[in-house]
Amino acid sequence: MRIWVLDPFLTAERRLWIDGWARHSRHSLFAFTLHPPSGPFSSFRLDIARNRAERLARRIRRYLTGSAARDPSRQPAGLPDLVIMTDGMDGAVFAEETADLLASIPIWVYWHVSALACPEISSPEARAVEIHTVRAVRRCLFHGESQRQRFLAALFRYDEGLATAIAKSTAVLPPGFTPFPTPSEVQPSREPLALWILRGEPEEIPRMIAAMDHRDLGQQSFRLLLLSERPEIEANRVMQLPHTLRARILGILNPEDPKARRWISTARAVVEGSIRLHSPIHLMRIAFEGPWPLLPSGSTLLDQLPESIRALCAYRDPKDLAERLAAALQGVPGDPQEIRQALTAWTWPVLAPRYDELCETAYAM
Numbered sequence: 001m002r003i004w005v006l007d008p009f010l011t012a013e014r015r016l017w018i019d020g021w022a023r024h025s026r027h028s029l030f031a032f033t034l035h036p037p038s039g040p041f042s043s044f045r046l047d048i049a050r051n052r053a054e055r056l057a058r059r060i061r062r063y064l065t066g067s068a069a070r071d072p073s074r075q076p077a078g079l080p081d082l083v084i085m086t087d088g089m090d091g092a093v094f095a096e097e098t099a100d101l102l103a104s105i106p107i108w109v110y111w112h113v114s115a116l117a118c119p120e121i122s123s124p125e126a127r128a129v130e131i132h133t134v135r136a137v138r139r140c141l142f143h144g145e146s147q148r149q150r151f152l153a154a155l156f157r158y159d160e161g162l163a164t165a166i167a168k169s170t171a172v173l174p175p176g177f178t179p180f181p182t183p184s185e186v187q188p189s190r191e192p193l194a195l196w197i198l199r200g201e202p203e204e205i206p207r208m209i210a211a212m213d214h215r216d217l218g219q220q221s222f223r224l225l226l227l228s229e230r231p232e233i234e235a236n237r238v239m240q241l242p243h244t245l246r247a248r249i250l251g252i253l254n255p256e257d258p259k260a261r262r263w264i265s266t267a268r269a270v271v272e273g274s275i276r277l278h279s280p281i282h283l284m285r286i287a288f289e290g291p292w293p294l295l296p297s298g299s300t301l302l303d304q305l306p307e308s309i310r311a312l313c314a315y316r317d318p319k320d321l322a323e324r325l326a327a328a329l330q331g332v333p334g335d336p337q338e339i340r341q342a343l344t345a346w347t348w349p350v351l352a353p354r355y356d357e358l359c360e361t362a363y364a365m
């Protein structure tokens with residue numbers, strides 16, 4: 001099969017997702033992507049979602065016909081068998097702009113992160129765009145069962161008929177990952193070390209401050225290494241932290257930076273600071289190396305972990321996070337090998353056949 005993947009916000013995490021699947025798939029994958037906007041996190045904007053859909057539609061038109069402008073005399077060449085778009089653009093606008101080219105091609109959507117799955121912290125505009133997108137595609141794919149259930153429950157409140165109509169065709173495909181290569185050297189830490197993943201979201205810093213203020217952590221000696229795909233932007237936010245918290249921070253590194261990899265095997269814990277239910281690819285790669293994962297109670301990664309240790313990883317609020325992080329810094333609360341074994345099922349050599357098999361049903365629906 002020829003499968004096109006469209007990503008309007010190609011973060012490093014999403015690039016890892018596309019590249020990993022492409023390397024291990026028995027099908028031919030081709031990606032059309034746009035880089036995320038520069039600058040700090042900003043709230044959802046309807047014009048950006050539409051603009052990204054229009055830009056990708058023009059790029060595909062140029063690829064198929066040699067011109068970005070509509071021209072009935074130009075016949076498309078090299079059509080795909082399946083198109084999978086990801087969140088971040090208005091799927092209805094994309095479908096309309098490419099209707100003359102892709103009318104016979106199934107279009108699916110994969111939700112790395114969804115406004116409908118997190119309605120308490122998303123905007124009405126973001127949720128409306130996702131509803132428009134659902135109406136324009138043939139199938140919705142989710143990165144976890146909990147995300148799928150929350151999405152459908154929210155959609156049911158807005159459009160009961162639409163939610164009922166699409167529910168049976170939805171599917172869950174966990175976000176596969178490729179383990180880190182073995183680092184050439186390991187960076188020792190004189191104090192217990194925790195890693196903290198930041199995504200540039202407004203809720204993260206207040207939640208970090210609230211957790212670090214907890215007495216269980218305030219009495220401990222430990223260091224923090226912050227991980228972000230945009231270290232230079234996070235540096236500005238970190239400067240606003242209280243002095244006592246800043247003093248604990250070793251630095252801010254990109255998770256893909258080889259320097260970060262040297263710290264990973266010596267860290268005792270890794271915290272996912274976002275509560276927006278992202279595909280937890282960075283977190284999985286790090287937890288696979290040994291640091292104990294601490295993640296929001298709604299995270300889809302919990303779907304994969306053994307029930308016996310699930311409760312040791314999930315946190316409900318900053319207070320709960322502080323208590324669990326304090327315990328992890330004193331000594332890992334469970335067996336990291338048990339987590340590593342569970343996560344093996346989400347590595348690409350194991351997971352890619354599952355992706356491929358689902359794609360092969362595109363014309364059976």
